[in-house]
Amino acid sequence: xxxxxxxxxxxxxxxxxxxxxxxxxxxxxxxxxxxxxxxxxxxxxxxxxxxxxxxxxxxxxxxxxxxxxxxxxxxxxxxxxxxxxxxxxxxxxxxxxxxxxxxxxxxxxxxxxxxxxxxxxxxxxxxx
Amino acid sequence: xxxxxxxxxxxxxxxxxxxxxxxxxxxxxxxxxxxxxxxxxxxxxxxxxxxxxxxxxxxxxxxxxxxxxxxxxxxxxxxxxxxxxxxxxxxxxxxxxxxxxxxxxxxxxxxxxxxxxxxxxxxxxxxxxxxxxxxxxxxxxxxxxxxxxxxxxxxxxxxxxxxxxxxxxxxxxxxxxxxxxxxxxxxxxxxxxxxxxxxxxxxxxxxxxxxxxxxxxxxxxxxxxxxxxxxxxxxxxxxxxxxxxxxxxxxxxxxxxxxxxxxxxxxxxxxxxxxxxxxxxxxxxxxxxxxxxxxxxxxxxxxxxxxxxxxxxxxxxxxxxxxxxxxxxxxxxxxxxxxxxxxxxxxxxxxxxxxxxxxxxxxxxxxxxxxxxxxxxxxxxxxxxxxxxxxxxxxxxxxxxxxxxxxxxxxxxxxxxxxxxxxxxxxxxxxxxxxxxxxxxxxxxxxxxxxxxxxxxxxxxx
Numbered sequence: 001x002x003x004x005x006x007x008x009x010x011x012x013x014x015x016x017x018x019x020x021x022x023x024x025x026x027x028x029x030x031x032x033x034x035x036x037x038x039x040x041x042x043x044x045x046x047x048x049x050x051x052x053x054x055x056x057x058x059x060x061x062x063x064x065x066x067x068x069x070x071x072x073x074x075x076x077x078x079x080x081x082x083x084x085x086x087x088x089x090x091x092x093x094x095x096x097x098x099x100x101x102x103x104x105x106x107x108x109x110x111x112x113x114x115x116x117x118x119x120x121x122x123x124x125x126x127x128x
Numbered sequence: 129x130x131x132x133x134x135x136x137x138x139x140x141x142x143x144x145x146x147x148x149x150x151x152x153x154x155x156x157x158x159x160x161x162x163x164x165x166x167x168x169x170x171x172x173x174x175x176x177x178x179x180x181x182x183x184x185x186x187x188x189x190x191x192x193x194x195x196x197x198x199x200x201x202x203x204x205x206x207x208x209x210x211x212x213x214x215x216x217x218x219x220x221x222x223x224x225x226x227x228x229x230x231x232x233x234x235x236x237x238x239x240x241x242x243x244x245x246x247x248x249x250x251x252x253x254x255x256x257x258x259x260x261x262x263x264x265x266x267x268x269x270x271x272x273x274x275x276x277x278x279x280x281x282x283x284x285x286x287x288x289x290x291x292x293x294x295x296x297x298x299x300x301x302x303x304x305x306x307x308x309x310x311x312x313x314x315x316x317x318x319x320x321x322x323x324x325x326x327x328x329x330x331x332x333x334x335x336x337x338x339x340x341x342x343x344x345x346x347x348x349x350x351x352x353x354x355x356x357x358x359x360x361x362x363x364x365x366x367x368x369x370x371x372x373x374x375x376x377x378x379x380x381x382x383x384x385x386x387x388x389x390x391x392x393x394x395x396x397x398x399x400x401x402x403x404x405x406x407x408x409x410x411x412x413x414x415x416x417x418x419x420x421x422x423x424x425x426x427x428x429x430x431x432x433x434x435x436x437x438x439x440x441x442x443x444x445x446x447x448x449x450x451x452x453x454x455x456x457x458x459x460x461x462x463x464x465x466x467x468x469x470x471x472x473x474x475x476x477x478x479x480x481x482x483x484x485x486x487x488x489x490x491x492x493x494x495x496x497x498x499x500x501x502x503x504x505x506x507x508x509x510x511x512x513x514x515x516x517x518x519x520x521x522x523x524x525x526x527x528x529x530x531x532x533x534x535x536x537x538x539x540x541x542x543x544x545x546x547x548x549x550x551x552x553x554x555x556x557x558x559x560x561x562x563x564x565x566x567x568x569x570x571x572x573x574x575x576x577x578x579x580x581x582x583x584x585x586x587x588x589x590x
Contacts, residue, residue, distance in 0.1 A: 041431065064456040066465070 001028055002120055003094055007070065007113035009052065010122070014094065015070040015113055018101075022071045022110070025098040026058065026089065029123050034060035037089040040067075040082040042099055047075045049102060051109050056099065058089070067099065071109050077101035144188075206550070208413060212578045214507075216528050216569025217357070217553035218279065218306050218383045219416060220408040222496070223573055224480075225487050228410045232480045240475065243438075246451045253450035256438040256475060259482035266388050266485070266493075267402040268395025269424035274436040275478040276421030276470060279383055279405025280309040283351065284316035285423060285434045285468055286379045286403040290349035291322050292432050292467065294377065298323040298346045302334040304356035305381055307558035313351070322348070332360040332521025332530060334367060343374035349401075353381040354394070358567065359504075359528025360521055361391070368398030377401060384408055385422065387526045389497025401425045410484025411477050420477040431457060434468030499572035500527035503579065507570045510583045517586065520565055528569045530555065530562075535589065537566040547585050 006014040012030035016023040031037065039059040049055040049069040056067040079098050082088060089097040104110075114122065149157075154166065163169060170178065189197065208221045215221075232238075236251060243249035243256075256274040263272035276282045287299045299317070301310050303326050314324050327338050327350075334352055343350070350371040354362045368378040380394040382404030394402045406420030407413070425433060431454065439453030459466040488496060504527040512519040516534035531552070533540055541551035556563035570579065 039431070059456050064462055 001125070002116040004116045006094070006116065007110055008116065008119035009068060009070040009113055011052065011066075011068040013068055013070045015110060016094075017107075017110065020103070021076065022073070022102045022104050022107075023098050024055075024070060024100050024102060025093055026067065027119070028093045029125075031090050031093045031097070034058065034065070034090075035062045036060055037086045040086045040089065040099065042067075042078045042080075042082065043075050045075055045078055049073060049075060049100070051106075051112075069100070069102065070113055071102050071104050072106060073102040073104040075100050076103045205415075206545075208550070208573075211545075211548050211550045212574070212581070213550040214552050214568045214570060214574070214582060215550050216359075216384075216571075217567055218308065218405065219413055219419075220384060220386075220527075220569065220571055221413060221573050222386065222408050222571055224410050224412060224484070227487055228480050228483045231483050232410075232476060237476060237479055242472070243452060246449065250450060252475065253438050253452070255479045255482060256436070256473075257440060257450050258486070259478040260438060262482055262485045263406075263422055263424055266385060266393065267382075267399075267422075267424045268393025269399075269402055270395075270427035271430050271433065271437075272422065272424035273433050273473070274438050274475065275406065275473040276423055276435055277474065278407075278417065278419035278421045279381065279403070280306070280312035281316070281470075282403040282405075282421035282423045283309045283379070283381045284313040285421075285470070286381075286401040286425075287313050287317050287322065287324075287349060287351065288320060288468065289401060289425070289429065289432045289434065290377045290379060291317065291320065293429055294348040294375065296346055296348035296376070297321060298325060298344075299349045299351055299379075300325050300327050300339060300342050300347055300376075301351040302327050302329060302339075302353065302356070302362075303559075304329040304332070304334050304358055304360070304362070305351055305353040306357045306383055309353070309381055309383075329356075329358070331523065332356075332358045333362055333523045336363060336366055336370065339367060340370055343370060343376060345375065347371075347374055347376040349377040349379045351379040351381060353383060354391075355384065355387055355526040355528070357383070358521060358523075358530045359525040359569070360523035361526065362523075364394070364399070365397040368400075372398065379403060382422070384526065384528075386493065386497050386500060389493035389495075390501060391497075391526070395426075400429070406474075406477065406481045409481035410487075411480050418474060418477060420474045420481060430454065432467050433457065435470045436473045496572055497526075500570070503527070503572065503574055503576075504529065504570040506576070507568065507574075507579045507582070510579065511568070511586065514583065514587055520562075527571055528567055531566045531568060532564050533566050534564075537564070540566065540586075540589065543589055544582075544585060547581075549582055549585065 006016050008014055012027045014025050014027055037060045041057040043055050051072040052068050054066040055069045058065055058067055078100055213221050240252045243252045260272040327342050328335050352362050352367055354364050371378040377400040379401045380399040386408050402424045404422045406422045437453050438450055441451055443449045455461055457467040459469050459471055508529045511517050518532040520530035520532050537554035544551040552566045552568035555565040555567055
């Protein structure tokens with residue numbers, strides 16, 4: 001459910017270090033709680049995002065929520081496929097359902113995020 | 129205390145036909161909540177601010193007396209049925225076919241509440257959907273909402289949309305936009321941190337050079353009115369191009385949607401958001417309100433549209449139906465992050481507009497627009513050739529135009545009123561440099577005889 005190599009925020013986003021960049025999406029737990037995702041509003045490339053500041057909006061048939069960036073930096077890529085296929089967030093939250101790729105300003109922020117076990121504990125599930 | 133008790137006694141003695149509770153029922157309610165008297169319910173209000181005597185109201189009138197009194201009061205007002213009106217400036221005297229309010233006045237529509245329960249309110253929802261669809265055709269836009277308060281607030285909401293869409297902090301507003309639309313826009317957007325910058329007009333139209341100079345990467349939108357407040361046609365496409373080149377949106381405010389019977393729809397020349405006033409479409413002048421705010425935009429901006437939106441769908445058996453849609457934009461779901469804090473619409477007036485548009489049809493709208501254009505052109509020519517009167521601006525006009533007058537426009541209006549003519553708007557009220565300028569409007573309601581009569585009286589005044 002919660003890959004070990006990812007880091008997790010209290011707002012249910014995941015961060016994945018890819019070389020010098022960080023890929024961001026939402027967790028399977030969040031996607032399941034939202035139910036069917038119908039719309040994802042993402043920023044433009046080049047926009048600055050702040051640590052735990054809203055970078056977009058996700059909307060399901062049940063709710064609408066802000067998306068928070070687990071890292072500050074510059075958005076260098078955006079998953080534009082989600083515009084036409086937002087349901088991918090439900091089917092593949094850690095893969096095709098990614099949202100933004102960030103060039104971090106301060107990689108130390110990653111240390112403030114949770115490990116998979118810590119995240120599982122936070123949402124009341126047992127680890128791995 | 130005695131006086132107050134007397135007040136209560138008076139109240140009890142008079143059985144009010146519109147307050148159905150009987151004395152016995154009042155006693156029962158007081159017993160149920162354990163309070164001795166109605167008086168005791170007010171115990172928390174300090175003595176000092178309480179009325180210690182009965183209300184000084186005259187005895188109730190009988191129904192016939194009441195109607196007679198209201199009729200006498202109404203007679204004190206002057207309205208467009210009794211005076212010949214050449215007044216426009218954002219509120220337009222058009223003929224409303226009787227079918228419009230015959231249908232819109234039906235109880236099912238007149239008393240309908242917000243259609244949250246789609247299964248019970250298909251009629252209301254379908255009416256809104258049809259209004260939206262016709263507004264899209266009229267404006268050349270992809271999507272229209274189910275209406276807002278009025279033209280001024282719709283323009284302000286469009287400015288908020290532009291700020292959210294572009295994430296830029298300034299809007300440029302032409303001073304040829306209705307002064308009250310500009311005021312309302314400032315009131316709406318200032319607390320949101322949006323700066324409203326006026327751009328001057330020149331010879332009755334928005335100054336293109338001034339717009340170009342004022343545009344920057346801070347500009348969220350350029351707001352123009354077309355036809356503008358002076359009745360003049362703007363170089364709309366050029367203004368849209370300027371805005372787009374700077375990465376800003378073009379908001380077109382429309383005070384007179386009937387002009388679209390003859391003008392190119394804003395969607396065809398590059399407007400991104402159309403905001404405006406729907407009163408001229410089948411709604412009476414209503415002493416200035418309630419009015420009908422129109423808002424339409426491109427599909428790519430639909431998630432930032434303010435207010436109620438009705439969509440078409442199919443039910444479980446595949447039958448067509450209508451529902452409120454994209455409600456996650458709205459305040460009852462999205463709270464402080466909603467696209468707007470509007471939680472209502474002008475459904476009844478939108479319905480009247482839909483019936484009006486359907487009644488006239490495409491050709492009818494064209495024909496009414498042409499009548500307005502021609503009658504106004506006739507009046508403009510005639511008034512422009514009276515000595516001492518001069519047409520103020522060169523730009524082409526629809527059904528309003530500005531005249532420089534030899535007398536203060538207010539004085540002119542006073543004199544015209546003696547001839548039972550309602551004159552134009554005095555522009556000095558909003559524009560200090562236009563103290564001798566008078567904004568006249570000629571709709572299809574005015575006959576040639578009435579226009580000739582106006583000209584005759586003006587010739588006599590000089």
